[in-house]
Amino acid sequence: MDQSAIDKLANEAFVHVVDLPPPEREAYLTDRCTPAVRERVRSLLARHEAHADWLTTRPLDLPPAALLADTAAVIGDEPSLVGTTLDHFTITRRIGEGGMSVVYLAEDTKLERPVALKILRQGFGFSEVAIARFRREAMTVAQLHHPAIVPVYDVGHTQGVHYLVMEFIDGPTLAGVIDACRRDTPHHAQEREWQRTQASLIAEIADALEHAHRAEVIHRDIKPNNIMIDPSGTARLTDFGIARNRRFDRMTRTGQLAGTVAYMSPEQARGLRREIDHRTDVYSLGATLYELLTLRCPFEGDSVEDVREQVVHKPPRPLSQVNPAIPRDLQTICLKALDKDPDHRYQTASQVASDLRSWLDDRPILARPPGVARRVRQWTRDHRGPVAVASILFLLALVAALAIGLQTLARAGLTPVAFGTTLPDAMLWVQPLDAVRGTPTGPPIVRAVGPRTRVRLDAGLYLFRAEAGRQRLEAIRYVPTAEDRFDFREEIDRRDEPFVVALDRGPHAVDRTRMVQIAGGVFTTSSHPFATEPITIRMPPFWIDKTEVTNGAYKAFVDATDHPLPYHWRNEEPGLVYDPALAERPVVGVTLDDAAAYAAWAGKRLPTEWEWEYAMRQPGDRLYPWSTPPDWVVAPPPPAPRRGGAQIEWSNLLAAYAAATVDAGDDRGVATPLGILHANTNVSEITASVETEGALVSVVRGGSFRGVPAETPLTRRHTFRWGTSSVHRGFRCVATFR
Incomplete structure (x- = not known):
């Protein structure tokens, strides 16, 4: 294998492993790479780690030119593009760089304006994963429209170069502002005007983050280097290169460690992907505010691993101990954003902005310092040694008592x-x-x-x-x-x-014209198999869908949310794929969890089995929807599908479903007097109710195409195993409105 082939494979592997914890990284290299490629990747990783160390332990007194030279030495030489033209962009000078990209100032010759060109480093131009991540950044920023977010104008590829076109911000980053203050005027950090300016800037970025979070985008790399100050003095958020976008992100892996360690949240630093949500940006915003107010990072150390350990295990030093001029309420805001526990932080970026503006306006803030119990827990965690030795017998007794309590909780289920x-x-x-x-x-x-x-x-x-x-x-x-x-x-x-x-509600409003209002009342039923006497329930008023949820409506839900597809839409076998011709048929093949997720997205919920029965039997407590049954409802059901081995093949079941069901809005003479369709035809319907006698099962109401409607009263109920789906089970939703 020649050197160019080794370099190409090594760059591809580097992109895959750079964000993995060391054990997973080494396992990947051992299993997937040849010795030559493995050694090349390790060399790239060593240079990358050196670059990361430099970012984390930035010298306090090094001038910007020296910093840039140091970065070039760490990352390696990159051919300069200054003086060249890409499409209609003439590159004039280099203005920044990162681990995988370089940023240039360029002139847009068509629109005659300066722009920033972010260029994918040459070594990654052959990596499909790196290119996909690069383009994903453009797609992510393109869906965000906020004055405090630097927009992406275009994305392109020419002459073997991949680039993003962004607005050029003619101003410093917050990192530059901090360095200048630290070097030239450190006394400014003790002045109220400095503190007010920084609080206002962070409030602006909090607004931008709130906008991004509502678009399901988590930045994951909030830090002073990624916040710029434009000529008007407005803070602008940039660099969404490692952002997580729920709408189309498929590139984040379990165990990923992405971001800059000094500003990472504890859950990021531990690589706990499942626990990382928008509150990780709140923490990083707090770390940025901390550095603006004290001119020091919350955690500093000699290596990335040293800083990471502090982020995970140590509380930040109170701001007033670093800078006694910090007002108490401003310290409270910063430390609440920096809480180790996401549930004790601000829960939204808008709450950070609100408290900062309250402080700026001399109004009370909502945040409060940690209580005595939490401070005691933090103190005992951080003061080990003689105190811990003197307390060990007490702690052992306490642990024993807690163990008994935990066992009790476990037994309680x-x-x-x-x-x-x-x-x-x-x-x-x-x-x-x-x-x-x-x-x-x-x-x-x-x-x-x-x-x-x-x-x-x-x-x-x-x-x-x-x-x-x-x-x-x-x-x-x-x-x-x-x-x-x-x-x-x-x-x-x-x-x-x-x-x-x-x-998690979708963006649309509930259309009540597709629902039926059910008046409240007292309802008595004998349908429950384990009840020894009739059950009487007082029903409050509610609304219920006229029809079952359709394939088309459910497809819109999974497209918008990335919720898992029903089994038979996964194209794992011939014919098992979403069929647009059946878009108006009731959706099937969904579990109780699937149905509940759709209902929440639609702004509704699943009915209990008694809400379902009460609505279907109105008015008059009837057993069937009709007064006189149409001829077709007394016909026998279609023949049972052929069996393949021990189970009915899904393809055969779907053929029967397509032949025997009708569109959800097709009346066919089976509507209830209130206009509810297909109560005992088409598909049976999942409810929120369960039975716990024996195995846990979910309750389904109504009949389906596999039965005879004339022989299926509205009291019909059956059950299915929790977590399973079927080709003859669908659902409809209910809602209560204020």
């Missing part, structure tokens, strides 16, 4: 629950419900200011609610025990993961 919403500044509620009736058994047991909270709950049925102003999102979900947490579709054991309830 408490399940960790992660509950969140996309509604900004929402109030979160969790209320226990009677598992059979679906009605409240008491007041809410959890109240929290959103958008996220984590709780431990007994297994049972709960109402989860998020409220913000006049907006309300709800879900009725059964919280299972750890033993019930198995994903049968993906064959994944989820017992060690929190049960997730996400009220």
Whole structure:
């Protein structure tokens, strides 16, 4: 293999492993690379780590020219493009660089304006992954429109060079501002005017981050180098090169360590991908504010690993100990953003901006310093040695007591629950419900200011609610025990993961013209198989969909959210793919979790089985939708599909589904008097209700194309195993409005 081929393979491998923790990185190199490629990648990694060390331990007194020279020595020589022309951009000078790219000032000869050209380094121009990441940055920024975010004008490829065209900001970065102040006028950091200016700049960046977070973009590399000050004095956020974009990001891997360590959140530094959300940007923003106010990073050390250990395990030194002139409320804001625990930080970037502007306006802030209990925990964690030795007997006794308590909790079957919403500044509620009736058994047991909270709950049925102003999102979900947490579709054991309830609403409003309003009343039913006497339930008013959720509507949901596709849309077997010709048919092949996720996105929820039955039997407590059945509902069902081995083949089931179902909006004479369609035809419908006698199962109501409608009363119910799906099960949604 010649050297050019080795270099190409090494660059490709470098892009794959650069963000992995060392053990995973070494395993990849050992398994996937030849010795020659492996050695070349290790050489690139060594240079990259040296560059990272330089970023983290930036000398305090080195002038910018020396810093730039030091960077070039670490990264290696890159052929200069100054004086060349790419398409209609004439490059005039080099203005910055990073690990994988170089930034030039250029003249746009068509529009006669200066622009910044971000050029992918030559060594990565043959790496498909590096190119895809480079283009992803452009796609991410293109969907963001905020005055504090530097826009991308264009993306291109010419003469073997990949480039992004961005607005040119003729001003310094915050890192440059900090270096200049540290070097020339360190006393400015003690002046109130400096503190007010920096607080205002960070509030502007917090606004930009809030905009990005609402577009499901997490920056993941907030630091002074990525914040510029334009000629008007406005802060501008740039460099979304390692941002995570939920809408089309497929390139983030478990265990990834991306960002600059000195400004990383603890969850980033530990490589805990599942725990990284928009609050990681809040932490990094706090680290940036800390450095602006004290002229020092929250954590400094001799190496990347030293700084990483401090980020994960050590609290930052109080700002007032570094700069006694820092006002108490400003210190409180900064340290709350820097809390190790994401649940104790500001929960949104807008909350950071709000408190900073309150401080600027001499109004009370919402943040409060940690309580005594949290300070004690932090102190005992950071003061080991003689104090720990003197306390060891007490601690052993305490650990024993805690162990007994944890065993008690385990026996009680408490399940960790992660509950969140996309509604900004929402109030979160969790209320226990009677598992059979679906009605409240008491007041809410959890109240929290959103958008996220984590709780431990007994297994049972709960109402989860998020409220913000006049907006309300709800879900009725059964919280299972750890033993019930198995994903049968993906064959994944989820017992060690929190049960997730996400009220993530889409951008559209609920169309009530497609729903039917159901008046409240008292409802008595004998449908429950384990009830020894009729069940009487007082029903509040609610709304229910006229039709089942269609394939087209569900396709829009998965396209917008990247939710997993139904099994039969995955194209893993011939014919198993989404069929646009069936867009108006009811969606099938979804699990209870799938249905609940769609309902939340649609601004609705799944009905309990009693809400479903109560709505379908109105008015008059009828057993069938019709007064006189149409001829077709008494016909026998289509013949059962052929069996392939022990199971019916999905392709055969889908053929029967396509032949026997009708469009969800097709009346065919089977609407209830209130106008609800297909209560006992087309597909049976998943509800939020479950049965816990024996194995955990979900309750389905109504009939399907596999039965005879005339023989399927509205009291029909059956069950299916938690986490499974079927070709004859769909769902519809309900909603309650304020």
